[in-house]
Amino acid sequence: MVLQEKARPAAAPAAGVVILRGIVQVVGELLITAGIVLLLFVAWQLWWTNVESDAKQSEVIKEFAQDLGAAASAAPDAPAAPAAPQDFGPPVVSAAPGHAGTIGIMYIPRFGESYTRPIVQGTTGDVLDTLGLGHYANTAMPGAVGNFAVAGHRQTHGAVLDNIHTLVPGDKIYVQTKDGYYVYVFRNNQIVMPSRTDVLEPVPTLPGVTPTERFLTMTSCNPRFGAEERIIAYALLDSWRPASAGPPAEIAAQVAAAVGRG
Amino acid sequence: MYGWIFRHLPGPLWLRIATSLVLIAVALVLMVQFLFPWMSEYTAFTDSTIGSANQP
Numbered sequence: 001m002v003l004q005e006k007a008r009p010a011a012a013p014a015a016g017v018v019i020l021r022g023i024v025q026v027v028g029e030l031l032i033t034a035g036i037v038l039l040l041f042v043a044w045q046l047w048w049t050n051v052e053s054d055a056k057q058s059e060v061i062k063e064f065a066q067d068l069g070a071a072a073s074a075a076p077d078a079p080a081a082p083a084a085p086q087d088f089g090p091p092v093v094s095a096a097p098g099h100a101g102t103i104g105i106m107y108i109p110r111f112g113e114s115y116t117r118p119i120v121q122g123t124t125g126d127v128l129d130t131l132g133l134g135h136y137a138n139t140a141m142p143g144a145v146g147n148f149a150v151a152g153h154r155q156t157h158g159a160v161l162d163n164i165h166t167l168v169p170g171d172k173i174y175v176q177t178k179d180g181y182y183v184y185v186f187r188n189n190q191i192v193m194p195s196r197t198d199v200l201e202p203v204p205t206l207p208g209v210t211p212t213e214r215f216l217t218m219t220s221c222n223p224r225f226g227a228e229e230r231i232i233a234y235a236l237l238d239s240w241r242p243a244s245a246g247p248p249a250e251i252a253a254q255v256a257a258a259v260g261r262g
Numbered sequence: 263m264y265g266w267i268f269r270h271l272p273g274p275l276w277l278r279i280a281t282s283l284v285l286i287a288v289a290l291v292l293m294v295q296f297l298f299p300w301m302s303e304y305t306a307f308t309d310s311t312i313g314s315a316n317q318p
Contacts, residue, residue: 026263037293044298045305123311125303134311151311161310197312220310227309 045156049129053158056130060118064102065259068178068243091143091214091240092179096135097121103135104142104177105258106150107251110186111163116258119150119175129157133218139200140214142175142182143240146202147215154221154231161220164233165189173216173235174251176259180242181251184216184235191222191229199232213237 013021097103103119118132119142127134133150140146152161171186192199199219202211214237222231241248247255271278 029263037297040290040293041298041301044294045302048294128310136311153310192312194309194312199312219312230310230312232312 049157050159053130053132057118057132057158057160060102060120060131061105061116061258064105064118067102068259086241086245088180088240088242088245091182091237092242093141093144094177094179096137096141099124099137100127100131102131104175106133107174107176107254107258108167108171109174109251109254110167110171113254114257116254117152117158117160123151128153132158133160136200139217140202142177142216143179143214143237145214146211147200147204147217148175149200149217149219151219155225161218162224164218164220164231167233172238172250174248175216176247176255178243180240180245181247182240183238183248185238186233186235189231189233191231194227194230196230199230204232204234 099122101121103121106117106119108115119135120127120131120133121135121137123134123136128151133152135141136149136151139149142148152164153159154161154164167186167189169186169188173184173186175182175184190199190205196205198205198207199217201207201209202215203209203213204215204217216235216237218233218235219230220233221227222229246252268278268282271281273281
């Protein structure tokens with residue numbers, strides 16, 4: 001009986017059924033579309049934002065190099081850095097630029113020979129998402145007594161601090177500004193909750209204490225691909241060289257590659 | 263829905279295929295330029311700053 005019923009040619013369905021089928025089909029196609037859009041969003045965030053930011057950050061470095069070149073053409077080019085460490089006195093500290101202005105370039109050999117990222121004023125999305133490392137505007141400038149603090153993405157948008165967990169105590173972190181080269185030495189890292197603003201204090205995590213040393217603090221997401229916590233890397237200023245003395249010998253090649261002069 | 267759109271595109275089959283490829287490309291560009299940046303403001307996977315005062 002049942003089989004016979006099924007074998008019979010189906011009668012033309014009622015108009016209501018046709019409309020219902022159409023609605024179900026459209027809803028189904030929209031749901032599939034939403035799934036594809038979400039997958040594309042993941043691909044965009046994990047891959048395409050890196051492509052875009054890398055290109056934009058190379059541009060920022062190029063512009064910074066052009067400004068440097070204009071300033072440097074007035075001063076005679078210094079010979080290659082001598083091997084013996086020299087004392088150039090207390091580091092020059094320049095005034096902070098306006099929002100989204102370029103402060104300088106950061107070189108971290110631990111992150112790869114060619115690791116060069118721009119340091120830009122401000123920590124809003126427009127800076128961090130495209131321009132590179134963002135300088136917390138209320139913290140000190142490079143070389144100043146106190147805390148020079150920057151933020152950077154761990155993943156997406158260039159992933160500028162992706163390898164922050166691979167820093168080893170003693171690793172050099174070089175900051176190049178128009179004034180010169182500031183050599184920081186990595187000391188330790190710390191994983192904290194996102195609300196811990198005290199890591200940005202002039203003496204990190206010690207509010208109200210008057211600083212006597214020159215800190216560099218870097219903040220990024222933790223864990224990788226997540227943002228439940230923040231990973232903080234602390235470094236201390238080791239030495240500095242004015243721009244006229246040329247870059248430190250260890251990063252001379254990277255500086256030449258990044259800004260076009262040794 | 264997509265079948266309905268495809269059937270209502272003008273021209274021969276090859277033109278309809280070309281038109282639908284262009285439409286897909288336009289949709290992709292619009293998503294990358296506007297939809298995804300807007301969506302990422304509501305996903306906090308990538309916030310790397312400290313404290314609420316500096317949140318983008």
